[in-house]
Amino acid sequence: MSLVYSTLTSIINRISDEFHDSFLFTTIFSILSFIENQWVNSYFKRLYPSEDFLKFLNKNEILKNHIFNPLLVLFLFAFFLILSMNNPSRSLVCTLIIAFIFFFIGSAILPKYFFNGNTENMLRFERRDIYSIGFCLILVSIVFFGLSIASVGGIPLLRPSIRYLLKPAFTMPVFLIIPGTCLVAGAYLKDFQDGKITRSQARFRFIFLLAMNTALLLLLGYRTPLLASFLIIIIIGFYGNIVSLWEVVIGGLVGIGAIIGIGYFRSVSEMTITSSTNPFYTLQSRADFTLHVLNLLDFLGGNFGLTHGKLLASSIPGSALGPRMMVGKLIAWRTEVTVTPTLIGQMVVDFGKVGVAAGMCILGFTLGIGFKILQKTKDYFYISIYSLILTYSILGIETGILDIQVILYFMIASFIYILNIVKTRN
Known part of the structure; x- marks a missing residue:
């Protein structure tokens, strides 16, 4: 099993390195690095609420320690x-x-x-391997996003009727951006834990990943996969001390609002309800x-x-x-x-x-x-x-x-x- 994993990650790391060394991606990452530096040193960033904003939420032990407990599903x-x-x-x-x-x-x-004793023997995964797998999944999703748009001759968000013409063979690989984002965000969390990047840098990269997901998935007219990306970023950020508890709560409310809003406006555009209907x-x-x-x-x-x-x-x-x-x-x-x-x-x-x-x-x-x-x-x-x-x-x-x-x-x-x-x- 370890031989299969080593061989697979070796190939994926090679592919990732080739793309990162290409002129196109070197340019893209240089631009993103410049924007990130402007973000980190921006005066307007200081106007954003601090971690102590709505600090009364931190006094609630259930929210603080168990907000993403599995019982949340029930x-x-x-x-x-x-x-x-x-x-x-x-x-x-x-x-x-x-x-x-x-x-x-x-x-x-x-x-x-289970796991009541020493956990040092647990499997550990190299940051480079996880990042490369995630990066390649995102690349695949971007390619199939282009194929999906080309196959229907338009953008489903702007023309809802053509959403039903999308081919599953093209759209399913687009959803690989979700686990890809998950793994890449995890790699950035590792960099933050190791002190290689600051909290502000990690937050910027999380926001960028979420924006990229929003662009691809929303343009295709899908809201459930978009919500998946949103949840993943929030959960990783919360347990990695990159996202504050108050941001999780506000983010949850925004997510619920987005579900209601997108569903409402899509239903109005498809004339399944009228604009006077309760959202x-x-x-x-x-x-x-x-x-x-x-x-x-x-x-x-x-x-x-x-x-x-x-x-x-x-x-x-x-x-x-x-x-x-x-x-x-x-x-x-x-x-x-x-x-x-x-x-x-x-x-x-x-x-x-x-x-x-x-x-x-x-x-x-x-x-x-x-x-x-x-x-x-x-x-x-x-x-x-x-x-x-x-x-x-x-x-x-x-x-x-x-x-x-x-x-x-x-x-x-x-x-x-x-x-x-x-x-x-x-």
């Missing part, structure tokens, strides 16, 4: 369900109780039995529809499931139907639409209430172990990987964890955590 899931104006069925209430209990067991109880209606209607879908899936799944893994397997590229199209077929016999099944929708329709118990326990355990490693080591890589899987767990509350690349993120994270469990027990 809190947000409950909030999403409350948004709906419809009532869940009795069977679904039972399923939700099972989901919440087993997630709590996996995230809060089981991790207590919160778009959020409530989504919650209503998603809960209705979950009610139907719970009825179909019962105690032991209906599709027995076929829905999860449909995530594999080349499948006749994608997972969300398969959900559409199951509940409405329509394969031309995609339907979001919530975090537990796939689990219940594949394996029933039993599957929900197992799936939520595994998900909770993965997040719980990742959170404990983060707290124990404060290592830049483990902060980054935890931010990635927590972000997609939060977004999966509505969309489900069904995209093949997202499933791979969880598999890689789980594999690394298992290796650490084995190494520290020897």
Whole structure:
């Protein structure tokens, strides 16, 4: 395994070095370095609120130490369900109780039995390797962004109708900018931890990464991946002491506002609602529809499931139907639409209430172990990987964890955590 990793990172480091040495990227980084110096020494930067702004937030121990605890997923899931104006069925209430209990067991109880001793034997990753992987992922996403725009002959943000003409073969690689940003931000955090760059420099680089994500993803008309980038930067920055607690809170409010605003204006432009409609209606209607879908899936799944893994397997590229199209077929016999099944929708329709118990326990355990490693080591890589899987767990509350690349993120994270469990027990 170490030979495969060494060979792969050697190739990726070579590619990264070649690009960094090219005239184009030398020019780009020189310009960015100049802008960064102007930022760090700017007078206007001093007008920005200090870390002590809204300092009363720091007195709240829950916010200060547990704002990104894995249990945040349960809190947000409950909030999403409350948004709906419809009532869940009795069977679904039972399923939700099972989901919440087993997630709590996996995230809060089981991790207590691991990593209670010396953690020096944990895997450590070279900063250069992680940066190169992230940089190459961003390059791939930029290339496919150009192909996506060219394939539809316009910018989906400006012409919403052509968004539905985007080809998944081109858009899916664009989303690699999210893990790429995660790894590059982690590398910058490592530089900050080692004293190679100042906090102001690290903050500028985080802002630049977020701006780049915003430019690519917003122009394609996608809001969920954009929110993923936003969350990742916030989580890494918070645990790396680059972002203050008050900025996390304000950022969260801005993020919620962005979701509501983008959804509202997109719905108005597509004439699905009128300008006089309550902006919160778009959020409530989504919650209503998603809960209705979950009610139907719970009825179909019962105690032991209906599709027995076929829905999860449909995530594999080349499948006749994608997972969300398969959900559409199951509940409405329509394969031309995609339907979001919530975090537990796939689990219940594949394996029933039993599957929900197992799936939520595994998900909770993965997040719980990742959170404990983060707290124990404060290592830049483990902060980054935890931010990635927590972000997609939060977004999966509505969309489900069904995209093949997202499933791979969880598999890689789980594999690394298992290796650490084995190494520290020897």
